[in-house]
Amino acid sequence: MIDIDYPTFYxxxxxxxxxxxGSTCCSEEMEEKYSLQxxxxxxxxxxxxxxxxxxxxASRYKKFDEFFKELLENAEKSLNDMFVKTYGHLYMxxxxxxxxxFVELKRYYVVGNVNLEEMLNDxxxxxxxxxxxxxxxxxxxxxxxxECVSKYTEQLKPFGDVPRKLKLQVTRAFVAARTFAQGxxxxxxxxxxxxxxxxxxxxxxxxxxxxYCSHCQGLVTVKPCYNYCSNIMRGCLANQGDLDFEWNNxxxxxxxxxxxxEGPFNIESVMxxxxxxxxxxxxxxxxxxxxxxxxxxxxxxxxxxxPAGRVSRSISEGAFSARFRPHHPEERPTTAAGTSLDRxxxxxxxxxxxxxxxxxxxxxxxxxxxxxxxxxxxEDDCWNGKGKxxxxxxVTGNGLANQGNNPEVQVDTSKPDILILRQIMALRVMxxxxxxxxxxxDVDFFDIxxxxxGEGSGSGCEYQQCPSEFDYNATDHSGKSANEKADxxxxxxxxxxxxxxxxxxxxxxMQREWR
Numbered sequence: 001m002i003d004i005d006y007p008t009f010y011x012x013x014x015x016x017x018x019x020x021x022g023s024t025c026c027s028e029e030m031e032e033k034y035s036l037q038x039x040x041x042x043x044x045x046x047x048x049x050x051x052x053x054x055x056x057x058a059s060r061y062k063k064f065d066e067f068f069k070e071l072l073e074n075a076e077k078s079l080n081d082m083f084v085k086t087y088g089h090l091y092m093x094x095x096x097x098x099x100x101x102f103v104e105l106k107r108y109y110v111v112g113n114v115n116l117e118e119m120l121n122d123x124x125x126x127x128x129x130x131x132x133x134x135x136x137x138x139x140x141x142x143x144x145x146x147e148c149v150s151k152y153t154e155q156l157k158p159f160g161d162v163p164r165k166l167k168l169q170v171t172r173a174f175v176a177a178r179t180f181a182q183g184x185x186x187x188x189x190x191x192x193x194x195x196x197x198x199x200x201x202x203x204x205x206x207x208x209x210x211x212y213c214s215h216c217q218g219l220v221t222v223k224p225c226y227n228y229c230s231n232i233m234r235g236c237l238a239n240q241g242d243l244d245f246e247w248n249n250x251x252x253x254x255x256x257x258x259x260x261x262e263g264p265f266n267i268e269s270v271m272x273x274x275x276x277x278x279x280x281x282x283x284x285x286x287x288x289x290x291x292x293x294x295x296x297x298x299x300x301x302x303x304x305x306x307p308a309g310r311v312s313r314s315i316s317e318g319a320f321s322a323r324f325r326p327h328h329p330e331e332r333p334t335t336a337a338g339t340s341l342d343r344x345x346x347x348x349x350x351x352x353x354x355x356x357x358x359x360x361x362x363x364x365x366x367x368x369x370x371x372x373x374x375x376x377x378x379e380d381d382c383w384n385g386k387g388k389x390x391x392x393x394x395v396t397g398n399g400l401a402n403q404g405n406n407p408e409v410q411v412d413t414s415k416p417d418i419l420i421l422r423q424i425m426a427l428r429v430m431x432x433x434x435x436x437x438x439x440x441x442d443v444d445f446f447d448i449x450x451x452x453x454g455e456g457s458g459s460g461c462e463y464q465q466c467p468s469e470f471d472y473n474a475t476d477h478s479g480k481s482a483n484e485k486a487d488x489x490x491x492x493x494x495x496x497x498x499x500x501x502x503x504x505x506x507x508x509x510m511q512r513e514w515r
Contacts, residue, residue: 018205019213020386026216034212039204041211042236043197045369049362050195053355057188060348064181067344068109071271076102079275086279094130097123098278105170109178116171116442124163124281125150131158131282132296135289139303148300158292159281166277169270172440176257176265179437183254184348186430187355190247190423194240194359202410203236210408211372214383222374225382225391228408229373233363234396235409239417241398244359246427251356253434258349260438261341268341360398 015028018035026034079098083091091098101123108114129146141149199207210224210232234241261267285292297303367373374382384391385408393407403411436442 016216018208019216024216025218031208031216034215035204035208038207038211039199041371042199042203042207042366045366045372046197046237046362047195048369049365050191053358054188054191054195056351056355057184057191060344060351061181061184061188063339063344064177064184064348067339067341068177068181068267069106071268072102072106072109075271075274078272079278082275083279090134097126097130105174108174109181112178116174117167120163120167120170124159125153127282128153128158128285131285131289132293135286136293136303138306140306141303145300145303149296152296152299156292156295158285158288160284162277162281162284166270166274166281168440170274171442172260173265173267173270175440175442176260176437177267179433180254180257180261183250183257183430183434186426187250187254190243190426193419194243194423197237197240199236200411203232206232206235206409209385210383213385214388217387219383219388222381222383222388223370223378224373225379225384226367226373226376227379227393227395228382228384228391229367230363230395231393231406231408233366234398235403235406235411237363237366238398238400238403238411238413239420240359240362241402242359242400242416242420243423243427244357244398246424246431247359248356250427250431250434251352253431253438254352255349256438257434258345258352261345265440266341363398 016024016026016031017028019026019031076099080095083095083098101119104114104119108116108119128150132146132149133141210229214220214222214224257265380390381388382391396402396406400411400413400416403409404413
C-alpha cells in the first residue's frame with residue numbers, strides 16, 4: 001500500500017490531470033500516488049482471480065503426474081515379482097527385455113519422442129526370439145535365421161491375439177494419459193502468464209478515476225458503480241477476453257479426453273493386468289510351440305542341431321510348465337496417494353467445468369470484489385466517475401473488437417497483445433493434440449498410411465465403436481488439415497489474417513514447447 005498524506009482542506013482542482021477538477025482535497029502528488037495505487041490494486045485483484053485457477057491446475061497436474069508414474073512403477077514391480085515366482089531363473093536371464101519395455105513406456109510419458117506402436121512391435125519381436133530359442137533349445141540359431149523367424153510373426157501369431165490387443169490398448173491409453181497431463185500443465189502455464197497484467201496508460205487513467213478520484217471529493221466510503229467498473233475492466237482486460245473462445249474449445253477437448261480416461265482409454269485398467277496379459281502370450285507360445293516351430297522350419301529351412309554336449313545344457317521342456325498366478329485385487333499395491341484414476345478424473349472434470357468461460361467472466365469477477373465496486377443493488381449511491389449518482393452508460397462486450405465504443409477506456413483495437421496471441425496458439429495446439437488423443441491417435445507419430453488399418457495408433461478404437469464427436473486429425477478424408485479447420489471454425493473474421501500470420505511464425509516454437 002502506497003503511503004498517502006490526506007489534506008485537511010479543500011483546494012481548487014485545476015492542478016489535477018485525471019480526477020474531476022473543481023473543489024478537491026487532493027494535491028497533484030496525491031493524484032500521482034493514487035494512480036500508482038489504483039494500478040497495483042487492479043493487478044492484485046486480477047492476480048488473485050488467476051492464481052486460484054492456476055493453483056487448481058498445478059495441483060491436479062501434480063496428482064496426475066504422480067499417479068501415472070507410480071502406476072508404471074507398480075506395474076513393473078508386479079510383473080517382476082510374479083515372473084520371478086513363476087519363471088524363476090529363465091525370467092532373470094531375460095529380465096532386461098521387460099525392463100526395457102517399462103523404460104520406453106516411462107520415456108514416452110515423461111518426454112514423448114517414442115513411437116509406441118513400433119516400440120511394442122520390437123518388444124514382441126525380441127520376446128519371440130528369446131522364446132523360439134528356449135522352445136527349440138536343441139538347435140543353434142544365427143541372427144539371420146532369427147530375422148527370418150520374425151518375418152512370420154504376423155502370419156503365425158505365436159502369441160495369439162495378445163500383442164494386437166495390448167498394442168491398441170497401451171497406445172491409446174498412454175496417448176490419452178500423457179496428453180491429458182500435458183493439457184493440465186499447459187492450462188496452468190497459460191493462466192500463469194496471462195495473470196501478469198500491465199495496464200496501458202489509458203487503462204491506468206480509467207482505474208484512477210474509478211477507484212480513487214472519489215476520495216478527492218471526500219467520498220471515501222462511496223464505491224464505484226458496478227456497471228462503471230464493468231466497462232473499465234472490459235477495456236483493461238480486452239485482450240484477455242479474446243482468450244475465451246480458444247480456452248473454451250480447450251476445456252471441451254479436455255472433458256472429452258477425460259471421458260475416454262474413464263472408459264476405453266483407462267490406463268489403470270491397462271497397466272494393472274499387463275503382467276497377466278504378457279504371461280498369457282508366453283503360455284500361448286508354449287502351447288503352440290510345436291506347430292509354430294514346424295511352420296518356421298518349413299519357411300526358413302531346417303536349423304542346425306547343437307552338439308550333443310551342449311544340448312544337455314539346454315532348457316528342459318518342463319521349464320515352462322508353471323502357470324502364471326496373478327495378484328488378487330486386494331494384493332495390488334495402491335497407487336499415488338492411495339487414489340484411483342476414476343477419482344482423479346471425476347475431480348478434474350468438475351474443476352474444468354468451473355473453469356469454462358473464465359476469461360469472459362474475469363471482468364465481472366473482478367468487479368464482484370468488494371474492493372473494486374459496489375454491488376448491483378446499489379445503483380444510485382455509487383461513484384460513476386464524476387459524482388455520487390447512477391451510472392448511465394451501457395456495458396460493452398468482451399474482447400478487443402468490442403472496445404471501440406467503450407465509454408471509459410480508450411483501447412487500440414488494431415493491436416492485439418502478442419503474449420495473448422501466443423497463449424491462443426498454445427491452446428490451439430493443445431486442443432488439436434486433445435482431439436487426436438480422443439481418437440486414440442498420437443499427433444507426434446501419426447502416420448496417414450495407418451488411417452484405414454484398423455490397428456495401432458492409426459485406429460484408436462477396437463471394433464470401430466468409438467463415436468466421432470471430434471474431427472480426425474492430421475489430414476481428414478476431405479483433404480482439409482486440422483489447422484485449416486481450426487482457422488475456419490475458431491477465428492473471428494476480423495482477426496483471421498493476423499492470427500494466420502502469427503500462427504505461421506509461432507507454430508514450430510509452440511510444437512517444441514508443448515511436446
